[in-house]
Amino acid sequence: MRPSDKSVLGLWYSGDHQVLHTNLTEDPRRSNCSESGMNESCKVKLGYPTDSLRQSSGSISTLDATLFIVVGFGGLSIIVALIHNAIHRYVFKDQHRLDTVFDAGGRVTTSLTAVTVASQVLWPVDLVQTSVIATIAILARFGKSAHIVYCCIAIATNIITLTAMIMTGYYVLEGAVPGISKELSVIILISLFGSYCYIGGLGAAFYISYFNTCLMFIALTVYLWHFLFPAEDLSDSVRNLTNINILYETVKCVQGPSTNAASSLLTFRTVSGMIYGIVAFFMVLALNCCDQAMWQSRIAAKPEQGVIGFFIASFLYFSIPNALALPTFLSYLSMSYQNGSYLLSELDMNNGFITTIVMEKVLGASGSYLLLMIVFMALMATGSGEVMAISSILVYDIYKTYIGPFRENLEPSTCPLCGNKKNSEGEEKVIACKCIHSSVCNECNDDIELSLTGLLSHQIQYTCPTHGKYRHYEDMLKQYKSRSIMWIALALLPYGIILCYLNLNLTWVFFVFETLLTPFITPLVLAFTWAKCTSKGLISGAIFGLLASIVGLLVVAELAYDEGLGDFFTTTSSDYSLLAACIAGIMVSTIVTVTVSLATHNIQSNVDEQREWTKMILIDNPINSWKNLFTEELGELPEERNVTVGDMELIFQRARKMSYICAVVCVLIQVVLVPGVMLSFEEWTADQLYYWMLFLFIVLVIGTLYAVFAPPIEEIIKIIRYRQNEKKQGSLDIPKKMNNNGGVQDVRLHLLRDTS
Template sequence: MAASIIVAGRKRAEARRITAPINRLLDLLHTVVPVLNKTQAALLLIVGFGGFSLFLAVLYKTIRRRVFHDVNKLDSTFDAGGNITWSLTAVTVASQFFWPGDILHSVTLTAKIGVAGSFWYSVGVLVNILLFPVFSVSLKTRAPGAKTYLQIFRVRFGRPAHIVFCGFALVTTTMIMTSTLLAGKAMIQSLVEDVSDEFVLMTMAFLFGSYSLVGGLGTTFYVSYFNACLVFIILITFAAKIVYFPPEDLDVSRTKLGNISAIYDTLVCLEGPEGNTERSYLTFQSSLGFLYGTLSVLLGTATTFCDQALWQSRIAAKPLPGVWGFLVGGLIWFTVPMTMASATGISYLVLSYENGNHLLTPNEINEGLATPLVAERILGQAGGVMILTMGTMALMSTGSGEVMGLSSIIIYDIYQVYIKPFRKYLYETQCILCGKTQKGLEKIEQNDHSSHSYSEEDTCCCTPVEKCERCAQDVGKLQSGETLGYNQTYMCSVHGPYRAYQDHLVQTKDWCILFVTISLVPFGLLIFGTGIDLNWMFYCGAILTIPCFIPVIFAIVWAKATCTGLISGALAGLISGVTSALIAASTLEGGLTEFLLNTAHEFTITVGCYTAFLVSLLVCVIVSLLSHNIKSGRDALVEWEKTHQIDNPLNPWHLNFRQELEGADYTYRPSLEQLARAFKPARYSAIIGGLALVVLGIGVMPGVMSIFPVLSLTEFTGWMTFCHVWAVVMGIVVVFVAPIEEIVKVVKQRQMNKRKLTTKEQGKDPDLSTICLNDSN
């Protein structure tokens, strides 16, 4: 509930007369007024944003086919070729985090707490974004062929663990998608007149799924770039208008906005919430703000490490570009909530002071309506359209990412494993093409399944696809436009049946993406009918997903983690977290009869989140230590060989790392030691860069801010100036660096294609791997 503003100075005797209808209605109703009708909104959102996104999808698909010579492959749909540049990764990561955390929720915290609210919230989430590369390098080293993090659970711990954590992954995606739908509903219905829930949901479903269906994951990177550009342009314009330029539609003699000194003088006159130093809105020393910051750390673990959409963005890049992409993406993301919340939240407090009371009810504040209200009050209809544009861009990035993440789980971890597998009753150590034990994995097979001594007849001897001449002929036909159905036969008897199966999966993934997109409408109607708001979903949903965080990390980095330990830890954390939250809520006034109010209370959320995290951690560690069979480093190496062999025989992962593995001598695939050496720069960059930025974010910056009990005018001006300058710097990085890198990449690939064509015309035999597979290098 928002803290009440106690006006220490004058109150207006009566509302002044305003000729602009929007501002007059705002004064009378104290709420957000629509700026567009349904037809205008449909043209802007569906025809404008949706049409432009479809154009980008077609452009991306054309580039991949004509320049990179991609055929319609399943893996390229979900990993975008596996060679996304660091700058495109950065803007995509930032875009996927834009909603609803910063544009709405961070402003809500500023309106409730002051400058400390957005600062501590941003720091909390930033910590997880910066630490993510450290663990993602481990995934790329130990499971470079994995397309989902759930595949690691399947090969290491078997089906029971895989099923349990598929459930957690689906819950995480559901939580994020629910927050996105609630944020979209609040924004669209506040800015567009007479729109139904059905209109809102159908619009968002179209925006999320249309271009994902056409271009796959790669299109989301292109769309995220343009989304980030628009967000930063609007953000910088909006912040500058609030702080440095008096609003044209407001009485300049009465309003404090547009003058940073007047804004400061107004904030000094307001009494903030208890827990703030001197109950000031101008302090970073806030117990409530610090509480929200620690909750943001836990919330960030749930939405970062357990969200397949973010793992997918990381999998789409090579180790080193992926590390730098996430580090820079974190800095880009940090800019938006800090600048947006500092400007908009403070403006809301100033406008409420001038009004004599809050312009919004506590429920409307929790729904995130402070942002569109301030935009309309300051910029009129143009401000509402700007916020609608900004919010829609952020919605599209997050929503499409979740659609692709959920679709990849359904295809790779549900359909391909449990519904229609290519080969039933197959051990994870066995070749999917012939059913025999893969080379180098006989030790695992003996330890896990029998004591049988394997001979050459028991070991896979399938020809690698990059050396298969028949496959080269099959791929040549595919590139010319020929397609075969699931039951039809390719020329290659070794890889042909599995290639036909992959064709079937390609068709299935289209239906899967379509099904997920359409399902958003009934799912959203169900969510809207419950009456939950964005604030409730944002925090209470984390209690359900936090218990999954520790098992995900342990599955990737700890050889002694066991199936029993991870399952018991996750379930114990879930049960204890929910139970403790309900008990805490029952002790508050009204008990569980005020369910939505008391379960979203700060005390309830703190108890539930910390209990779920600590219980999950302790149970996972204790049970795994009691049940593991790792006796030596050799045993640990054998354990990681299970994840090392996750691969698609038609698209071997090692071919995507030919540049990094140049000079390495291997027969079948690079060893773990070779990968560790090749990815050493990425690992060092992740550890040094990530930890340095984390120390800066949670140590140096908070320490400096906490020196000042209450900000003086000079200190307040310096803080606002820092936010705006940093926004401009990050805006330049977003707008210019990503397209330059992408253009250079396309030009280099075209030059490489010309050299290969020249070699072929001269009668020389090119490497079959460059024919059979997409050349991502």
């Protein structure tokens, strides 16, 4: 996508957030474009310079930038990770569990989910220019072949995301810090990715994402304030860059593409922007389906809290890129107009140097620090999530399943302690194995208390004859988790350095690679919604869909543009090429998946359908059952009986209805209402532009207030309620109470129910 191919206002819809800048003085050319005589002849078409301005844009020394990022952000993240560990060790007493590393204990609040998801989906490329996740469920339903294929897809998605993260961080540092080396840039980035997730796991990622989102909202509020309410003592050069009326009059004189309404850049009516909006929708949908980090955020909260959290996150995300993209690109176009051409080369614009230059010109050195804070906060949230996602695949899906399983030939529906199958026949679905559950095991309570002492795993001798060996096994997996994070970070060092030396087009990397993920949307959705979907359908749909997407991309790039594949990076990342890749990939993958599944499935009745879904319900951890987190929802169901599909549908029908309602509301507001109002104006006036930016500012302020205050309030309330209920049970350590059968039951299950 070329920046000149979109309108300035179309940036809101298309997400192209690339922006620039230079000194603005009165230009006689603008007098030719009076409000009474505006026409095509008075507009100026800007070209690209031979020498780019980016090399002289920095104002921060290498030492200052390194200390600011590593000591400031890195130190903050480590402190937050230690606080998270302390809370889960001394309050919730679940820090010793492997699952807590990858699902944050499964008790994340609504507001914390919202700010974390908003932080993760806000990729840094948006600013300058996703435990036992789905793959284990695929293994349970479709077997090893499909599991291996989709593990590869998940890892590829994480690598693509990390590629964009590394390149974005490097280009921002290169623009803001003159002379910084590629090697130092990559070392700084990787240290941020792996620092706090190594210590605190996914829970620490949620906590640090809160600080990330707060700082981003506050920083962007300050930045947009300079455009809407400029100070009176500003110099003329800065005032000309922040005064909306001056910016409007200048940008009005810049000629846009012929496909824009009135060939203007001040309109939402832009063909390329519309096409990109469609492509971006499928790209985001593909990321939500394929990215492990997104699945981790989902399972870290209960269904209802997760639904509301994702819904709120969509509105939090709405204001962040808009507040940065629009005013910055206005300033860039104004300065380019005075210069007679764009200040940056096309490659530098695509790589995000616009934002670096504009923020420095508007705010001085503080603007460069502000940009570093915004971008690296987003980098920490997204990059660490991707590292955790790859680590979870390596530990759960590869090592635990294929390399070092607790028991050989273990299936997801088999008890890992005794190796017996869980009975899925009949309505009651009684577990065939005789293993006692850890929540009613007296020895397990002693072992849990022992694991909380802080001793190293090899120093602990668990006493439970039933669950002790498995606890040792999970302790070993926790060590592998830490090692995997370390090795992933080390592997990213040479990979990132190579990327920096290749100097790839960031826009091409982001758009093309993410578009090639769209063929996997339908197979993944059908895997969790259609009982007749089969392993052969999943595999064939993914492969043929990917091939169709690649063919569509290359064919349209060759035929629709004069340059053809000779200008490979430009034509393959242009709007029609990306749209063709999306349509071809989704259509072929859908047709192949459905056709092959219909030809190979064995579903003959409702009983067969129930049996398929039961395969996923039976996935459980013998010492940390998912039922422990849903004691309130499961109500009076006997502990010895397996939960059925009917039970799950009844229990979570409220969350399902809420998800449908939230989806409809989001579509109506963000896809129909707001764009519809914006499209009603052919070319915006200065007043309309001002009120649009004011609307963005109000939304940004509301989001800031929510992001700053809601998560800590909910967390404090959750901790207080937990401690109060713990005291009511008359114990300070691991509470126990006698059940009606004379056994000992872990009262923490009841505490979780009361604090849900």
